[in-house]
Amino acid sequence: MAYPYTHEREVRMLSRGWGDPASRSLAGWRALGGYEGLARAFELGREGVIGAVSDAGLRGRGGAGFPTGLKWSFMPKEKAGPHYLCCNADESEPGTFKDREILRWSPHQLIEGCLIAAYAIRADHVYIYCRGEFFETNLILARAVEEAYGAGLAGTDILGSGTTIDLTVHQGAGAYICGEETALMTSLEGDRGLPRMKPPFPAASGVFGRPTTINNVETLAAVPHIVRNGAAWYRQWGTDKSPGTKLFCVSGHVNRPGNFELPMGFPMEELIEDVCGGIPEGRRLKAVIPGGASVPVMDASECEGCTLCYEGVQEKGSMLGCASVIVMDETTNIVKQVRRMVDFFAHESCGQCTPCREGTTWMARTLRRIEEGRGRVGDLDTLVELSEQMTGTTICVLSDSAAAPVISSIEKFREDYLALMPGAALAGAS
C-alpha cells in the first residue's frame, strides 16, 4: 500500500519505502539500495564524502539551513580523543512532524546516514537523541540499531573497513529546548537542558568536552543518497541555493494535511491548492506560517508567488525553517493562535536569560488579555517593543523565535487585534 498521502508530483527519495512496514527491516532497506552509500563512502574516503556533500549543496534541515559539508569540515583532522556525532531527533517545533516519519518508516536510512557522517568527521560514537515521547518510534529505531550491529554495520571494523563506530539510541524526557544544539549536548551529559554560550563551538568543544557535530534527522537521511548517486544527481532537484528535495509538513486548514517530499522551490500556492487539496469548504486563505512556530507569519498576499526554498521564503520576509507549513483559513482567530504559540514558548523557556524568561511570560499574559477583550491600544506598542528587546539579546534563539510571530502578526493583522479592543476604533488607533 502506498504511503497514505502520496501525490504524483512528489519525489521519492527520503520517503522511499514509507508506508511499507517491510522497509523498516535491514533486508527491506537493502532491497531499496540501502547501505550501498556506506560502502561507497569507504571507497571515497573522508575528504571525498565531505566533498560530495558540499558539492551537493545539502543544507541543514533542522531549521537554520547551514551547509552540511562546511559544518563537517570544521571538525579537527587530528584526533586527541574521541569525536562525537549527535543526531538531533528531538523534533518538537510545533507544526513539524517529518523526523518521526523517517524514524518510524526507514530507520536504516537514518542509521546509514549517521554512519557515513560519523566516518567523515572521525566520530567514534553516534548518539541519536530521540524525543522522549516517541516510545514506539524509538523501539523501531532501537531494533534497527540492533540489526545493524548484528550485520556488522555498526561496531568494530564496519564492512571490513577497519572503522569502528558505535551507535546509541538516547531517549530524552520532554523539553523542547533540548532540540537546541548546545542544550542537546548538556542534556546528553545528564544535566538540565540549558543552552550554552558559543564560542566554544561544538566542533571545538561539544558533548563531553570533545569535538562534536550535530545534525538533524532529515539532513543525515539525505546523505546516503548523495554519496551513492553523486552531487549532480542530487542537484537535479531544487534551486541553486537550496538544492535537493525537502519534506514539507503541511498542517492546519487543508483537505489533505501530511508530509510531502517535493523539490525545493515548489510554489506554495500549488502545495496548498494541488498537493494538499485546497482549503476545506472553499474558504479563503488567511495566513501561513511557512516554517514552524518560530518563524514570522505570512499573510495571504505574501503567499502569492512564494516559492518554498530558503531564499524564496526569505524574500517574502519569513523563513523556511523546517518547512512546517501551517495553513490558516479566514475563520482563524490569529490573536488566539499567536497567544497559543507564545504560551508554548513561555512554557519551554529554560529561564537562563531575563529577556526570554520574563518576556515570554509577559507577552503571553498581554496577549491573553487582548484575546479576552480587555486589551488597550497601547498594548500593541508594548508588545512590539518587548519583542524587539527579546531579539538578539539572549544565549539561544528561542527568545527570538517567540518574538517572531508576535511582531509579524501585529504588523500584518493589526485589524484583528484592534477588533478585540473595546473602543480602539474610537481612539483612532494606529
Added chain:
Amino acid sequence: MNDPHLEVREGEAPFRNPGWAGNTGEFELTEADVRGDEYVGTLLPDGGHPGAAPALPYILADKDPDAPLFEGPYRKRIEKILSRYPTAQAALIPVLNMAHELRGHISDETMATVADTLGLPHAYVRGVTSFYTMYNRRPVGRFLIQVCTNISCNLCGGEEVLAAFLAETGTELGETSPDNLFTVTEVECLAACGFPAAVQINSQYFENVTVEDVAPILEHLKGKAG
C-alpha cells in the same frame, strides 16, 4: 491521481489521514507490527544490544510501584546503560526513564535511590528531574491521556477533544478519576501535527482524534484495564 486517498469528493467529510496506532483507516499498526513479537515482553528488560539499551522496551503494561528498582534484571540494564556513556552522570536520564517506566512516577525516594546508584548528589538529581516535563512527580491514573492543543491541533479542534476527554472521564485537568483509571492533561506539540488532534495515551499515539472518537477510545481503554 488514481490513489483513493487523494480524491476529495464534493460534500464528503474532510479527508483524514489514516493514523498511527490510531482508530481510523486501514493503516492501523498492531503492537506486534511495531515491536515485533520478540519485543513484547521477552526482551524485558535486559535483552538486546546495549546500543539500543536506553530505548528498549522497558515499557511495561502494568506499572509496579513497589518493584525493587535496581536489582536483578534492572541492575543489568543499568550496567548496559552505563557502558554507553563516558560518564555516570550521562546515564542519569536513561536511568530515570527506566525508573519512571517501572513506577509510573518519580518519587523523592526514587530520586534518592537513583542518586545513590549513580553516585550523584541528591539535589542535582532533583534539579534534573524537575526540569523535564515527562516525569510525573505524583502517581497518575492507569492511563495518562495527553491531548495536544498546540497550534496545528488547535486549528483542528484540539481544545474540543481535550474538553471531551475531561467531560467523559469526569475529571479536571491533571486530576485522576476516582477509579484511578484516567488522568487527562494538555500537552505541547507531539510532532504529529498533520494528524490532528494528536493524543498520547501512555506510550501510544492516537491520531486524527475527533470529539466523536473520545467515548470509543475510553471504552477501549476500560476494556484493556479489565
